[in-house]
Amino acid sequence: MRNLLRLGYLLPVVLILIWGLVVIIHGEDTLREKTFTLLMFVGMASSLNILLGYTGYVSFGHIVFFGLGGYFGFYLLAQHDWSLIPASLAGGAMSAVIAGLLGVAVLRLRGAYFALATIGINEAARAFVTNFGPFGGATGLYVNFSVYEAYGGASQALWSTFTCLWITALATIIASALVKGSRFGLGLMAIREDEDAAMVMGVKAPQAKTLAFMISAFFPGLIGTLYFFKNGNVEPGDAFHLHMSIELLVMVMLGGQGTVFGPMLGAVTYEGLRGYLLTSPLFKSLHLAVSGLFLLIIVLFVPAGVVGWIRHRLPITRRLLE
Amino acid sequence: MFSHLLSSLSDGLVLGFVYGLAAMGLSLIWGVMAVINLAHGPVIALGMFTTYLLFYQAGLNPYLAIVVVAALGLLFGLVMYGAAVHRVIDAPHLSSLLSTFAVNMIIIGIGTAVFTTSPRNIDFAIGTLNLGPITIPLTRLVAALGAVLMTVFLYSFLYLTRPGKAIRAVANNREAAELMGIPSSAILALSFGLGTMLAATAGAFISTFFPFTILSGFPYELKSFVICVLGGLGHPLGALVGGLILGGLEGLVPIFMPVSWVPVVEFSLFVLVLLVRPTGLFGAK
Numbered sequence: 044m045r046n047l048l049r050l051g052y053l054l055p056v057v058l059i060l061i062w063g064l065v066v067i068i069h070g071e072d073t074l075r076e077k078t079f080t081l082l083m084f085v086g087m088a089s090s091l092n093i094l095l096g097y098t099g100y101v102s103f104g105h106i107v108f109f110g111l112g113g114y115f116g117f118y119l120l121a122q123h124d125w126s127l128i129p130a131s132l133a134g135g136a137m138s139a140v141i142a143g144l145l146g147v148a149v150l151r152l153r154g155a156y157f158a159l160a161t162i163g164i165n166e167a168a169r170a171f172v173t174n175f176g177p178f179g180g181a182t183g184l185y186v187n188f189s190v191y192e193a194y195g196g197a198s199q200a201l202w203s204t205f206t207c208l209w210i211t212a213l214a215t216i217i218a219s220a221l222v223k224g225s226r227f228g229l230g231l232m233a234i235r236e237d238e239d240a241a242m243v244m245g246v247k248a249p250q251a252k253t254l255a256f257m258i259s260a261f262f263p264g265l266i267g268t269l270y271f272f273k274n275g276n277v278e279p280g281d282a283f284h285l286h287m288s289i290e291l292l293v294m295v296m297l298g299g300q301g302t303v304f305g306p307m308l309g310a311v312t313y314e315g316l317r318g319y320l321l322t323s324p325l326f327k328s329l330h331l332a333v334s335g336l337f338l339l340i341i342v343l344f345v346p347a348g349v350v351g352w353i354r355h356r357l358p359i360t361r362r363l364l365e
Numbered sequence: 366m367f368s369h370l371l372s373s374l375s376d377g378l379v380l381g382f383v384y385g386l387a388a389m390g391l392s393l394i395w396g397v398m399a400v401i402n403l404a405h406g407p408v409i410a411l412g413m414f415t416t417y418l419l420f421y422q423a424g425l426n427p428y429l430a431i432v433v434v435a436a437l438g439l440l441f442g443l444v445m446y447g448a449a450v451h452r453v454i455d456a457p458h459l460s461s462l463l464s465t466f467a468v469n470m471i472i473i474g475i476g477t478a479v480f481t482t483s484p485r486n487i488d489f490a491i492g493t494l495n496l497g498p499i500t501i502p503l504t505r506l507v508a509a510l511g512a513v514l515m516t517v518f519l520y521s522f523l524y525l526t527r528p529g530k531a532i533r534a535v536a537n538n539r540e541a542a543e544l545m546g547i548p549s550s551a552i553l554a555l556s557f558g559l560g561t562m563l564a565a566t567a568g569a570f571i572s573t574f575f576p577f578t579i580l581s582g583f584p585y586e587l588k589s590f591v592i593c594v595l596g597g598l599g600h601p602l603g604a605l606v607g608g609l610i611l612g613g614l615e616g617l618v619p620i621f622m623p624v625s626w627v628p629v630v631e632f633s634l635f636v637l638v639l640l641v642r643p644t645g646l647f648g649a650k
Contacts, residue, residue: 095459099457101458101459101462148636148640149636149639149640151640152639152640154458155395155399155401155458155462156639158401158458158462159401159590159594159639160635160636160639160640162587162590163590163591163594163632163635163636163639164632164636166587166628166632167628167629167632167633167635167636169628170625170626170627170628170629170632171629173625174623174625174626174629181625289466292459292462292463293463296459296463300459328477328478329474329475329478330474331470331471331473331474331477332470332471332473332474332475332478333474334470334474335466335467335468335469335470335471335473335474336467336471338463338464338466338467338470339448339449339464339467339468339471342453342460342463342464342467343449343452343453343464346453346456346460
């Protein structure tokens with residue numbers, strides 16, 4: 044716990060805390076929607092970082108947990124009248140369980156083989172859900188509008204969802220900091236540097252990797268349920284975007300993999316940039332190409348990401364940015 | 366029932382050759398430099414669109430156009446290697462995955478702006494072949510033959526020519542090849558070019574019988590992953606066999622369950638093979 048009080052870990056937590064509070068006090072709908080999207084990506088990128096940044100396993104399937112967990116939570120909400128908080132927790136728990144089961148099998152693979160397997164899992168999950176009757180097949184599920192009554196009307200329901208998401212994003216950042224500062228996190232980073240050596244030094248790699256996979260899968264499931272509840276419906280195409288998995292990788296890379304602050308910074312920057320490109324008349328039709336070029340430049344010339352680069356250049360900031 | 370099975374299976378197998386050709390490009394690049402080319406799909410789509418443009422703008426017969434497409438594909442690969450891959454060739458996997466994906470985004474972005482995403486097709490038919498219950502459009506049969514020819518070409522290149530032998534040496538051990546005086550950077554660029562050439566040619570063949578958009582390469586990219594894993598990453602001939610297996614599955618599965626289950630079967634098989642035999646069904650232990 045003492046580790047969490049380090050300045051570098053406190054900074055992102057405090058920033059998210061203030062940000063959410065400002066939005067809630069301000070009470071404006073458009074600002075809330077914008078922040079919802081950003082905080083969602085902050086949570087997704089930070090949770091991916093636990094696997095990608097600390098453990099060094101590249102997963103293209105992070106969105107699977109968003110999709111499957113979200114589907115499960117939404118199914119409980121829409122078909123079994125669960126309320127939002129237990130349903131989203133159940134969605135997260137479901138994701139973690141699936142990750143645990145998958146992890147036992149898939150985490151035996153290393154490097155590019157693992158990355159390929161996660162692409163396969165993503166596609167298999169999408170195809171499965173499209174064909175799975177209880178989840179509504181290709182058309183998906185939707186909530187009856189009357190569900191919102193229980194939360195004091197639709198507008199109030201959106202605010203409650205936002206508050207839940209804000210707390211989830213906070214929890215993700217705290218979990219990320221806790222993992223990084225712990226003995227468990229050190230084990231993960233040892234695996235990242237050299238898995239065989241880590242095992243020789245006494246890190247129980249299979250268990251540690253599976254646990255990291257489960258932690259990183261829990262939050263997307265939760266976020267997925269909240270997101271689909273906010274939208275009022277869920278369909279397979281929305282839930283399993285391979286593209287979004289890759290955008291998450293970009294966010295983590297951009298901010299700085301393996302840092303607590305990096306994924307958060309990357310998520311906000313990437314989303315901000317994309318928003319700008321989509322609305323600017325000059326780049327509107329070329330936004331994908333411009334983001335691609337941007338990504339290429341980062342990967343080729345600043346592989347440590349923004350946070351890594353600043354830490355390297357300005358040693359003074361090392362205590363502040365972790 | 367039996368004739369239905371036969372025609373469905375032959376349909377699948379003929380397509381399987383083309384899938385195999387597409388996958389061969391991915392497999393070659395992986396085998397030589399351990400890079401997974403995530404721009405594989407868009408390169409296939411570029412092959413389709415180049416054929417389309419040559420057919421409608423220059424009035425070129427699609428089969429002649431394929432020769433041009435192959436040359437352009439090779440050139441594109443050389444440029445892409447220099448611009449996006451060379452710097453990250455020794456970096457962790459994530460870097461090369463992301464840099465090739467960046468190229469994917471650039472191609473798709475520009476392609477969408479130029480061609481929009483409305484479907485195109487090349488209006489080109491050369492009749493069908495009838496063999497009892499089996500009816501195969503000749504365009505597909507030519508494509509299958511083309512895939513076999515390209516495989517023969519690739520193998521003769523790799524085994525009979527000097528640059529081909531250099532590619533195999535670099536794939537085997539880059540440092541040792543350097544010590545023997547092989548310019549490894551040039552050879553890596555050449556292998557990457559050959560990989561994109563195969564992908565673009567596959568795209569050109571596909572465009573003669575299926576409608577397509579700039580996004581159409583993606584399903585073939587996914588199929589290529591499955592095929593490469595079935596046949597063993599880095600074995601071009603395995604890719605052709607993997608393609609046949611996948612094509613056969615696509616022909617057989619719809620007989621026993623709804624068509625929409627095909628991807629579930631494909632990707633479950635994919636993950637299963639990865640787990641049980643990550644070197645592929647035909648790869649060395």
